[in-house]
Amino acid sequence: MSLSKQHEMHKRRFSRNMGLGLVLAGFVALVFGLTIAKVSNEDFAVPTDEAAE
Amino acid sequence: MSDASLNSTPAQTQNPDAGFGDFFALLKPRVMTLVVFTAFVGLMSAPVSVHPIVGFAAILFIAIGGGASGALNMWWEADIDRIMKRTRKRPIPAGKVTEGEAFGFGTALAGISVVMLWLATNWVAAAILAFTIFFYVVIYTMWLKRWTPQNIVIGGAAGAFPPMIGWAAATGGISVESVLMFTLIFMWTPPHFWALALFMKSDYDEAGVPMLTVTHGRKSTRLHILVYTALLAPVAIGAAFTSIGGPIYLVVAVIYNAIFLKGAFDIWRRDEDMAEADAYAVEKRVFKHSLYYLFALFMAILAQASLGAYGLGGW
Numbered sequence: 630m631s632l633s634k635q636h637e638m639h640k641r642r643f644s645r646n647m648g649l650g651l652v653l654a655g656f657v658a659l660v661f662g663l664t665i666a667k668v669s670n671e672d673f674a675v676p677t678d679e680a681a682e
Numbered sequence: 683m684s685d686a687s688l689n690s691t692p693a694q695t696q697n698p699d700a701g702f703g704d705f706f707a708l709l710k711p712r713v714m715t716l717v718v719f720t721a722f723v724g725l726m727s728a729p730v731s732v733h734p735i736v737g738f739a740a741i742l743f744i745a746i747g748g749g750a751s752g753a754l755n756m757w758w759e760a761d762i763d764r765i766m767k768r769t770r771k772r773p774i775p776a777g778k779v780t781e782g783e784a785f786g787f788g789t790a791l792a793g794i795s796v797v798m799l800w801l802a803t804n805w806v807a808a809a810i811l812a813f814t815i816f817f818y819v820v821i822y823t824m825w826l827k828r829w830t831p832q833n834i835v836i837g838g839a840a841g842a843f844p845p846m847i848g849w850a851a852a853t854g855g856i857s858v859e860s861v862l863m864f865t866l867i868f869m870w871t872p873p874h875f876w877a878l879a880l881f882m883k884s885d886y887d888e889a890g891v892p893m894l895t896v897t898h899g900r901k902s903t904r905l906h907i908l909v910y911t912a913l914l915a916p917v918a919i920g921a922a923f924t925s926i927g928g929p930i931y932l933v934v935a936v937i938y939n940a941i942f943l944k945g946a947f948d949i950w951r952r953d954e955d956m957a958e959a960d961a962y963a964v965e966k967r968v969f970k971h972s973l974y975y976l977f978a979l980f981m982a983i984l985a986q987a988s989l990g991a992y993g994l995g996g997w
Contacts, residue, residue: 641701648702659739663802666733 704778705787708756709749716976717748717844723980724848724863727926727987732803732852739802740851744844747795747811751818751840753788757781758823762889788819799851807850814843828890831897838871839864845980862921866979869914873907873946874972880904880949881962881969904950907968911946915939918979926983928996934982938975945971 667673721744725737732740756763756774760781763769773779779787792815800808822837830836842864849860879895880903886893895903918939922932945968952964989995 638699642699644701644703645699645705648706659735659742662735663739666735670733 700773700779700783704773707773708753708779708784708787709746709791710752710755711749713752713841714745714748716841718745719977720863720867720980721745721844721848723984723987724845724860725852726848727859727863727983728849728852729925730852730854736802737852740799740807740848743795743799743802744811744847744851746791747799747815748844750788750791750795751815753784753791754815754819755823757784757788758819759827760784762891765889766885768884799847803851804854806854806856807847810843810847810850810856814840814847817843828892831892831894833892834875834894835872838875839868841871842867859921859924859926862917862924863926863980863983865917866914866921867976869910869917870972870976872910873914873942874969874976876903876907876910877949877965877969877972880957880965900954904952908946908950911942915943921983923997925996926986928986928989930989931979931982931986934978938971938978941971942968942975 718741721741725732725740756772759769760774763772764775769775774781774784792812796808796812796815799811818837818840822833822840826833826836845863845867846856846860849863850856876894879893880900884893887896894906898906919932919935921927922935927935945964948964949968957965986995
């Protein structure tokens with residue numbers, strides 16, 4: 630079989646890989662957004678060594 | 683599966699690589715819409731405002747947790763899904779996703795959703811989400827569903843938790859209001875489902891799942907619908923006098939509960955001959971109303987919360 634020939638299975642794999650890629654990209658964007666939202670909160674304070682003790 | 687599988691035997695081609703949509707179908711997207719809507723109302727009606735991104739993340743991870751429950755439910759029920767006509771086209775019985783893949787997918791999403799909800803909001807919301815997944819998968823799916831005809835009553839609790847999780851995501855706790863929203867869905871589920879069971883010819887019996895219509899008969903099911911609807915009304919109307927209620931909610935709750943009660947009474951008065959004579963018209967009408975009922979009451983809670991921001995909310 631020619632390697633260039635597209636099988637229906639390849640389309641399914643492509644859809645899954647593309648979907649997963651978009652989900653991961655969305656997840657990264659969401660974690661970034663959450664970080665910005667949390668650190669820009671008025672109550673946010675960087676933990677200090679004293680506070681940990 | 684490697685490319686060699688292109689020339690595989692028919693037995694192997696029953697499980698070809700699943701597409702993205704097949705995995706998405708494992709999440710029971712239609713059930714997820716109810717989870718998203720009620721969790722959103724729970725979050726918005728809470729007296730504490732949350733950052734939009736935090737709120738979005740909370741709803742997303744609650745939805746993913748609900749989806750994970752759906753995937754694990756399909757994994758466990760693959761045997762009966764193959765028997766029943768309604769479920770035969772689900773990804774596992776259709777041969778698109780293997781049982782192992784569904785289990786791995788569901789377990790991974792369950793873990794991710796709980797941990798991420800904890801990080802995005804607080805441990806109370808994450809703990810309730812974890813309990814919801816456990817309750818739906820272990821208590822309902824694995825234990826109660828095939829054991830007792832009251833399965834839908836107790837199992838309905840799993841679908842009632844999302845507004846409580848939304849509320850906890852905003853406030854970090856549990857309150858009378860969030861418990862009332864839980865009770866509202868919990869008491870609504872049995873009459874909603876049993877009205878459907880009366881006119882839907884289901885093959886649950888063939889699959890060995892005890893349903894009230896079969897184990898106790900249709901007359902008893904009709905009485906159960908009336909009793910649960912009568913118990914639901916004071917809960918639904920009582921919520922009007924808490925911080926999530928108000929005049930708009932009270933009017934909506936009184937009207938929709940009156941219609942629901944009238945429908946439940948009509949169902950109770952009828953017997954099978956009368957129902958068959960008009961092709962279960964009343965049962966179908968009550969089922970349809972039950973869908974509008976939940977949507978209207980939660981929309982009214984949302985309306986009260988939204989108007990509250992402009993000083994036009996509760997009492």
